[in-house]
Amino acid sequence: MHQNGRFLHNPAASFLLNKTNNSVLPPLINAFELYSLVRMDNLTTDSNDISYIKEVKKHYNLAQINWNGDPCSPGEYSWEGLICSYPKSNQNPRIIAVNLSTSGLKGGLAISFMNMSSLINLDLSHNNLTGAIPDYLGSLRVLNLSNNQLNGPIPDSVLQGFQAGLLDLRLEGNPLCSKVKDTYCSNKKNTIHIILIAVIVPVVLVSLLVVMCILWKLCWKGKSEDHEDYAMYEEETPLHIDIRRFTYTELKLITNDFQSIIGKGGFGIVYHGTLENGDEVAVKVLMETSIAESKDFLPEVQTLSKVHHKNLVTLQGYCQNKKCLALVYDFMPRGNLQQLLRGDEYSLNWEQRLHIALDAAQGLEYLHELCTPSIVHRDVKTPNILLDNNLVGVISDFGLSRAFNDAHTHISTAAAGTLGYLDPEYHASFQVTVKTDVYSFGIVLLEIITGQSPVVMDPQTVHLPNWVRQKIANGSIHDVVDKKLLDLYDASSLQSVVDLAMNCLENAAINRPTMTEVASRLKVWLPAVSGAPRHTDSMDTEIPRQFRLMISRARNEGISFQSGYTNGISQTSLFSGR
Template sequence: MPSAIFEKALTVDMNNSSMRISVAADLNLDPKSLQLLPIFHFADISNSNLSRRFDIYSAEGLLFPDFSPPRFQMDSKYKIGHFLHNADVFFTLNKTSGSSLPPLINALEVYSLIRMDNLTTDSDDAKYIKEVKTHYNLAQRNWNGDSCSPREYSWEGLTCDYSKSNQNPRIVTVNLSTSRLRGGFAISFMNMTSLENLDLSHNNLTGAIPDYQLQSLKFLDLSNNKLDGPIPDSILQRFQAGSLDLRLEGNPVCSNVKDTYCSKKKKKTTSTVLIAVIVPVVLVSLLVVMGILWKLYWKGKSGDDEDSAMYEEETPLHIDIRRFTYAELKHITNNFQSIVGKGGFGTVYHGTLENDDEVAVKVLMETSIAESTDFLPEVQTLSKVHHKNLVTLQGYCQNKKCLALVYDFMPRGNLQQLLRGGGNYSLNWEQRLHIALDAAQGLEYLHELCTPSIVHRDVKTPNILLDKNLVGIISDFGLSRAFNDAHTHISTAAAAGTPGYIDPEYHASYQITVKTDVYSFGVVLLEIITGQPPLLMDPQTVHLPNWVRQKIAMGSIHDVVDKRLLDQYDASSLQSVVDLAMNCVENAAIDRPTMTVVATRLKGLLPAVSSEKQSASATPRRTYSMDSEIPRQFQLMISGASNGGSSFQSGYTNGMSQTSLFSGR
């Protein structure tokens, strides 16, 4: 155990004679086959010369009789091969009759035995991937234990090949995209002879590109780094031969290179033999194709004329952004081929403009402004506001064929998708705080810096988009409304927004203020902390703020934290964010902070997170953390009993539970 663990201890009052620790296994562990190994850690650092002796019991009987923890030394107690078989076990530390001091404990680990059927990772691959971990200081990743075994706990970002049942699994894919890598390349990658896909894009890698002479490598993505060195001939030759998919766009090395590996569009290389086969076929069918194209040309011409006629029939909006024709939308979306989202408003398609910029095209269900209540407010709002945390409107389409809005495309989807486990990527605590600050700054701009002020009215995680660098961007302004300083609120005919995010005062009176957005943002903050939806079935429908209050009241603040964080977060910043979120969801609008206050408080948390992260190796920080090898699988409860029958309960006090000194695995 790390020595810092032994610098703190949990004990009971001098009048108490017993300490009881209850351990409850999570539901994902099968109680029928459960085999638990407890390990107790002790170090008595008190200056007292009085004796401290106690017996340690489990639910099945005495484990360690008459134990006396050594003073100013570390000692761990466990029994090899002695497993407990109950999902709800408890341990009791009883003061002996000859002891002057009550029992204490510094840490408790409880291991669950896992039978592994598959073999461990190939020894060379295991060695080199651990060298990569050390090279890039990937301490925050879930990279502990064996990299591929067991399969359920394989390292994040790795894909292993288990196809050969009698051989050790090999690492075939390493994805460290957007992992804040710095410095040069880890040479260890070049020694992983089974590696097929390597993605190091969107980092801060510098220097030259190494000579990767791995015949197994089929895909190498080094885009959006700071690489300025030459491209090795061996890599270029494999790329030109079609055996390696190379991506280098967004690097200084591409400043004077025009080849396809330095652009977003990828050419499909074709061998000479294949061309020799295709050319005769093309020549034979050329006349037929020309006839078809001639017909399609006149048909398309007719369609363009039809679209132009519809374009003229609608009165244009007098705003300074591009107006697309329906034919242009069909072209940039490849005839509306790629759907990236759907909702009550309509469908969102992926598209590419003439300059290769990627866009999202939101086609509304309604086909006229008279039918749509969202189109005009969104166009008018986004044509006036410009902020790095608000989505950019590239243009719109308005004719009898359709109503559509064209935005910048956000490649990382929306916040709800990442919080609910979309894909294999999980946001860490610092990333979540950054995204929360991004959204807060966007709302602050709408509330404080726009004239007149703008209320979004539909702040929720699906409307917080994420660009390639995980910057939070607020979108969907169809419900937004502006009001002058002379008005404290606006009355609307009906409630608008999404269930779970609606301000209780607004829900009752239909009167919106900037505090309407603050309430919704508070729910978003709770989603960021918990990973839970705004409305839970538990088993009845429970509103997320109430669920958080109940969890904290019944146990610890740490019980509400998203399990995907693997308990890797700073306890003090967690407490601050929970307090801020609960402040935002106060029932009375007057009790809620402004978005300026919210943004300021979130901004104040981030430097502390970053600085503590950098100095963690030098100075122990008070963090509720655990070994990140697997998610926490046990819940702990500690209580003490005195000779007189009074009791002591650990619980939620000043944001820190006294169980926070324990690490459960």
């Protein structure tokens, strides 16, 4: 849909047909057209190539071939029978090969082919072309004119190219070859190839069948042994936690024999699964290990079995097998925050981003303030913030989490976490506190604002906080905002969130806010309508809502989009901060 000079991404549209006042019949529609925007990542085809290939189309009246639009761009919709080159620099695509074999071509050979300076391969075989071959070779390296009605002489330029080994020429099956015995007029090479294929292929196939039979027997034997081993290696002593324990056999059943991989990480592979009641789950599996060898399995099971919060991932159960450890979580269909921020299929608006930030902050607040003892996550990052269908964020991956009592202000551990998110104070002293998570959350906030990764290439490697500082120092705070937001944000809330992020990134932990303070400050900038559902399926609903807000602005009415929070925000939150 096109609105206000721009295309809307996946908009929702509704149409209503009413009969006229003097009509006795209901309204009738017998056709309608829908157009979709196709993004063209490539430049348009070179203008000369376009002109020449259109001349070819006109010359041969190629109405039966679907040649419309740009010949090479976008690449997924290039013309049938064409092969194009796509230079990496800012150069236009060029046509390098044309295949119009068996296309019913009649008449002479179009000179336009020879004028295409990038054309390397031309196949016009098995047509009804007549006359002579043009006396110009150009950039051609392969010219297949076999099985036509060409009767003219072969130009010297073509013969010289063939004799010098610069041109692969095929002319057999043309009248001009009736008095010529050279190889370009003979199919002896093909005959030899056919004989070789007839001899070699059966031998190769038989050999492959023998090898496949051997491998199949070995694999079947190995699988049978593995299945027996896995069934026999269930730990006899379960963990003393109040969640379901799955057997390896049950995991195989709910994951359909581990068919659908939805993620990979340091712990292992994550599979999609479905429980007996139809609930979708994510099964994170660490293969060929034991509980004694896994440093992350026990902490994550112990942590998630004790914590329960709407913004923390729910652990449905675990598998305790000597050869397979697994965690079974609720499935989050919208993936993780990093994927949504970096992907092209969907763009989060400013309000959605703040909601997700608040969700993550509330999850961390629960771990820090409401758990006894307090829990430090130690690996807060956008890939570990998962999103459900309504874009509600939940903290996941507690393999590095650690708990400590109120009597201790910190715990001493080896440095752990992810590059770009590490608290410099923790990295220097190995003393982890709840403020370690606050620092990492500051990086997450900057990612939400900028859409950039924690380490930016611009053009040299720079840490995201320094990149933000440089951009603001050299221009405006608006220069750091993710371009996908299209300037639809409130300037004052942007400034406040940037300030909050920088506050979280103070070098000294004592100067950073608590997660309770972070959550409180984020709530100030979010609209709320008590009891209203959170509609976040896509911009299908968001764009019409923005349009309604623009209309109602003059009436001083606020329409809320997301809910579940009690602090209001001015209507200007949807409009440009510039």
